[in-house]
Amino acid sequence: MKKFLAGAATLIILLYLLNTAYYTWGFYIDLHPETPVSFAVQVREKEIYMDSGSGFEPFHIRGVDMGAGIPGHFATDYAIDKETYMRWFGEIKAMGANTIRVYTLLGPAFYEAVYEYNAGNPDPLYIIHGVWVNDYVQNSHVDAYDDSFLDTFIKDCRTLVDVIHGRKKLNLGYSTSSASGSYTKDISSWVLGYILGVEWEDVTVAYTDQMQSDKSVYMGEYMYTSPEATPFEAMLAQTGDELIRYESDKYKQQRLVAFSNWPTTDPLSYPEEVLRLFMKCAQVDVEHILSTDKFLAGQFASYHVYAYYPDYLSYYESWKTQAVGRRWLEDGQYNTYGAYLDMLNQHHTMPVIISEYGVPTSRGIAQNDITKTRTQGYMSEKDQGQAIIDSYEDIKKAGCAGSIIFTWQDEWFKRTWNTMANVDLTKTPFWSDYQTNEQYFGLLSFDPGKEESICYTDGDVSEWSESDRILSNPDFDLYGKYDEKYIYLRIHGRFDFENEKLYIPVDVTPKTGSYYARAEGLRFERPADFLIILDGEENSRILVQERYDAFRAVFYENFGGENPFIHPPDKDSPEFVPVYLALQIGQVMDPLTDTHALQKFETGRLTYGNGNPDSEDFNSLSDFIIHGDDVEIRLPWQLLNFSNPSEMQIHDDYYEHFGIENLGIDSIYLGVGTEGSGRIAMGALDLEGWGRKVTSHERLKQSYYMIRDYWKQEDNAKNLK
Numbered sequence: 001m002k003k004f005l006a007g008a009a010t011l012i013i014l015l016y017l018l019n020t021a022y023y024t025w026g027f028y029i030d031l032h033p034e035t036p037v038s039f040a041v042q043v044r045e046k047e048i049y050m051d052s053g054s055g056f057e058p059f060h061i062r063g064v065d066m067g068a069g070i071p072g073h074f075a076t077d078y079a080i081d082k083e084t085y086m087r088w089f090g091e092i093k094a095m096g097a098n099t100i101r102v103y104t105l106l107g108p109a110f111y112e113a114v115y116e117y118n119a120g121n122p123d124p125l126y127i128i129h130g131v132w133v134n135d136y137v138q139n140s141h142v143d144a145y146d147d148s149f150l151d152t153f154i155k156d157c158r159t160l161v162d163v164i165h166g167r168k169k170l171n172l173g174y175s176t177s178s179a180s181g182s183y184t185k186d187i188s189s190w191v192l193g194y195i196l197g198v199e200w201e202d203v204t205v206a207y208t209d210q211m212q213s214d215k216s217v218y219m220g221e222y223m224y225t226s227p228e229a230t231p232f233e234a235m236l237a238q239t240g241d242e243l244i245r246y247e248s249d250k251y252k253q254q255r256l257v258a259f260s261n262w263p264t265t266d267p268l269s270y271p272e273e274v275l276r277l278f279m280k281c282a283q284v285d286v287e288h289i290l291s292t293d294k295f296l297a298g299q300f301a302s303y304h305v306y307a308y309y310p311d312y313l314s315y316y317e318s319w320k321t322q323a324v325g326r327r328w329l330e331d332g333q334y335n336t337y338g339a340y341l342d343m344l345n346q347h348h349t350m351p352v353i354i355s356e357y358g359v360p361t362s363r364g365i366a367q368n369d370i371t372k373t374r375t376q377g378y379m380s381e382k383d384q385g386q387a388i389i390d391s392y393e394d395i396k397k398a399g400c401a402g403s404i405i406f407t408w409q410d411e412w413f414k415r416t417w418n419t420m421a422n423v424d425l426t427k428t429p430f431w432s433d434y435q436t437n438e439q440y441f442g443l444l445s446f447d448p449g450k451e452e453s454i455c456y457t458d459g460d461v462s463e464w465s466e467s468d469r470i471l472s473n474p475d476f477d478l479y480g481k482y483d484e485k486y487i488y489l490r491i492h493g494r495f496d497f498e499n500e501k502l503y504i505p506v507d508v509t510p511k512t513g514s515y516y517a518r519a520e521g522l523r524f525e526r527p528a529d530f531l532i533i534l535d536g537e538e539n540s541r542i543l544v545q546e547r548y549d550a551f552r553a554v555f556y557e558n559f560g561g562e563n564p565f566i567h568p569p570d571k572d573s574p575e576f577v578p579v580y581l582a583l584q585i586g587q588v589m590d591p592l593t594d595t596h597a598l599q600k601f602e603t604g605r606l607t608y609g610n611g612n613p614d615s616e617d618f619n620s621l622s623d624f625i626i627h628g629d630d631v632e633i634r635l636p637w638q639l640l641n642f643s644n645p646s647e648m649q650i651h652d653d654y655y656e657h658f659g660i661e662n663l664g665i666d667s668i669y670l671g672v673g674t675e676g677s678g679r680i681a682m683g684a685l686d687l688e689g690w691g692r693k694v695t696s697h698e699r700l701k702q703s704y705y706m707i708r709d710y711w712k713q714e715d716n717a718k719n720l721k
Contacts, residue, residue: 030250037254038253039254039296040052040255041192041193041297042298043297043299046348046351046352046399048060048192048300048351050192059098060402061099061128061402062098062402062711063097063098063100063101063128063355064092064095064097065100065102065408066100066101067408068103068104068106069413069414070084070446071412071429071430071432071484071694072412073429074413078106078107078109080106082109085110085113086117088408088409089114091700092125092408093123094708095708096707096708096712096714096715097125097405099125099126099127099128099192100408101127101128101129101130101195102127102128103130103198104130104132104178105156105159105163105170105179106179108179108183108184108185111163111164111166111183112185114190115185118187126190126191126192127187127191127192128192128355128404129164129195130194130195130196130198131156131194131195131197137149137152138200139201143207144204144231144235145211145231145235150235150238150239154238154239157239158242158243160194161243161247161250162250163183164191165186165188166186167183167184168182169181169182170183188251188253192255193256193258193300194258195260195302195355196243196259196260197236197239198260199262199304200232200262200265201264202265202280202281203281203282205230205232206281208231208232209231212231213231214231215231215234215235217234218235218238220238220245220292221241221244221245221292222240222241222291222294222295223238223289223291224241225290226288226289228285228288229289230283232282233289236286240289240299244257254297256298258286258300258301258302258355259286259302260302260304260355261303262305262356263303263309263310263312263340265283265284267285267286267287268344270312271318273316274312274316278310278312286299286348286350287347300352300401301344301348302353304355304406305337306357306359306376307336307357307371308369308374308376309376309584311340311370313339313340319343324346325339327339333371335394337369337374338394338397342398344400345399351402352399352400352401353403355403356404357391357403357404357405358384358387358388358405358441359374359375359376359384359441360439360441361379361384361440361445361620361621362437363434363603363621364377364433364435364437364603365437365601366416366417366418366581366583366584367583373386374390376437376584377440379621380621380702381618381703382620384702385702385703385706386706388706388707389706389710406441407441407443409442409446410432410440410444410446411438411442412428412430412433413428414428415428415436417584418555418581418582418584419436419581419638421550421554421659421660422435422550422643422651422660424643424644424649424662427644427646427647427649429694430646430690431485431637431645432485432696434485434486434636435603442701443701443703444698444699444700444704445700446696446698447485447613447698448483448484449483449697450696453483454483456611456612457610457611457612457622457625457634458610458611458612458632459610459625459626459627459630460612461490461492461630461632464481464490468480470670471681473673473677475495476493476495476673477493478490478504478671479491479492480685482645482685484646484694485636486634486637487635487685488633488635489631489632489634489670490630490632490633491631492630498536501533501535501674501675502535502631502672503533503672503673503675504531504532504672505517505522505524505526505530505671506529506532506668506670507526507668507669507670507682508529508530508641508642508650508665509548509641509650509651509665511571511652511653511663512529512545512547512548512572512653513527513528513529513572514572514574515528515572517531518574519575519576522673522675523678523680524680525682526669526671527572529544529548529641530548531543532633532635534606534624538608540605540606540623540624541604542579542604542635543577543604544576544579544604544641545573545575546569546575547571547572547573548641548651548654549579550641550651551579551582552564552569553654555580555582558582558598559598564654565654565655578602579602579603579639580603581600581603582598584598604639606624607622607624608625609622609623610622611625611632611634620701623635640668643662646690647664648688649665650663650664665687666687666688667684667685667686668684669682669684
């Protein structure tokens with residue numbers, strides 16, 4: 001009996017070790033080295049071909065990127081369930097897309113949903129899968145040959161191969177950039193290929209090339225480098241070769257391989273002024289990564305390209321005299337976006353896929369493009385749809401083999417360089433920050449409220465009740481409420497909107513503020529920090545008391561001012577100034593330094609329009625509307641210096657803390673009046689945070705339907721030929 005128990009225990013331990021070695025460690029023995037490798041997708045010159053059962057035919061990638069975030073969660077929570085993915089897949093397919101691109105290893109729910117959606121489906125959704133490189137490693141002190149970079153990169157490639165074949169178990173904490181669990185669904189039939197890496201930091205590339213100058217050669221079984229290759233490119237060749245070898249040996253399959261890239265490290269040649277102005281210090285050229293005859297699927301070039309960043313072609317003239325310039329001269333104006341895509345495509349001998357393009361529907365903005373029709377923010381949902389369609393047409397005209405829209409869903413957790421100092425970055429998933437453009441690239445919106453928002457600024461005041469009243473005076477009634485995205489105000493009373501100005505003082509912080517607005521000649525019952533001025537449809541705005549101006553505290557020196565903390569404004573300064581956002585390098589030259597100066601955008605200007613998505617005249621960027629005797633206003637939280645409204649945290653006094661620190665409050669005070677109102681009375685809007693108890697509901701943006709209709713017309717036109 002003892003021998004039996006010992007034998008059984010030994011067998012269990014052996015089976016456990018074998019299971020762990022195969023499903024967790026990735027150990028395998030190639031028992032059939034003579035078995036030929038299969039492939040269903042292949043590169044042929046500048047096109048991608050697919051065999052879906054009846055032979056190889058051209059396949060044009062028409063895709064959508066998909067992130068991992070939903071309201072109330074960071075991306076690394078991997079909180080999206082299978083049912084949500086299934087619903088999204090149906091909507092993406094109905095829009096006309098044939099491909100989804102994901103950036104990193106997701107939770108098992110994603111792969112289970114892909115399998116369930118595609119199994120037995122004659123018209124499946126295909127996947128292009130990424131392998132992430134940790135931001136902290138790429139921005140650390142090491143080069144790309146460090147174990148924390150290269151070894152981890154290769155390990156993650158092998159892990160992904162096992163995952164798509166449904167043969168992987170990952171323990172919690174396997175990686176900071178991937179999920180964990182048991183991956184048992186084989187989705188390899190629908191995986192077109194891999195995009196390895198991320199948008200490379202130019203300094204990381206340059207540092208690697210400098211520190212590892214003796215490693216510019218790699219000779220692998222499937223990939224090798226040309227004599228022109230750099231050490232960073234050799235590192236990529238090694239990574240790609242290891243991935244192809246692992247999948248070829250273990251699973252007898254191959255699929256497409258690409259390496260992520262973007263304009264910052266593109267392989268094109270530029271005049272000296274562009275290199276200097278943009279500090280362009282590195283190139284990554286996948287033409288230097290060659291394939292042996294054993295790599296049967298092939299390689300494509302992947303680029304993230306947006307019209308607004310960085311528009312190199314706006315800064316030198318010689319390209320306009322070339323053939324590419326003549327092709328992109330449209331109605332007397334050069335299309336620099338299309339011309340740049342054309343140049344990329346001409347550079348490569350392999351298919352070029354634009355794997356990210358798009359614009360955000362945020363109220364906040366970070367950069368303009370040269371024509372201001374495809375900007376990084378302050379784009380309505382209709383503007384977004386048209387910008388994506390225009391970009392898609394440019395991509396096709398340039399001869400690219402496919403494109404992928406960035407992105408499917410809005411993601412509340414994200415940050416942007418010009419607003420990240422203003423918010424608590426540890427709490428971003430718990431509120432919708434309309435001032436941060438990175439949160440609003442999606443075609444799918446998460447609007448606040450479980451089924452509908454608490455208020456729509458559309459002129460219909462039926463959602464307002466007496467419990468929302470803040471104050472009454474002989475001329476006006478003022479109401480207020482809020483949700484995860486806005487503070488809403490309603491003003492009821494008669495005034496001449498065409499000829500009168502309406503003033504709404506707002507007291508946010510107990511630390512500072514003024515009883516008096518000098519330029520406007522107004523007096524307030526409490527020290528106001530903001531002043532909303534309704535002055536017609538074209539000239540309404542919100543001003544901030546200069547002491548509480550976040551732009552001054554963060555960006556004053558960047559715009560030619562002195563250190564803002566040397567001579568701070570008085571706590572009770574009566575000066576109210578416009579509210580600005582800093583913009584990335586733009587078209588304005590600084591004549592003293594011969595460099596491109598920062599620009600700023602008056603984000604405090606208020607847009608008139610209907611804020612109800614169900615209305616025919618819906619304008620997603622609208623801030624206020626007037627209907628009869630009622631005004632409805634919605635103000636994004638960050639515009640009033642809230643750093644984390646989920647816990648009702650605001651900016652503390654910048655000049656006490658030499659920067660932005662948080663201060664908790666439980667109410668703000670607002671008033672309403674005209675020039676003849678005397679001292680404007682103010683009443684309290686009580687505030688209570690919602691913590692992590694976020695409510696939201698999904699809504700397909702107007703841009704979704706525009707793209708769906710466009711692609712449907714494109715398909716119909718093909719079918720008629």
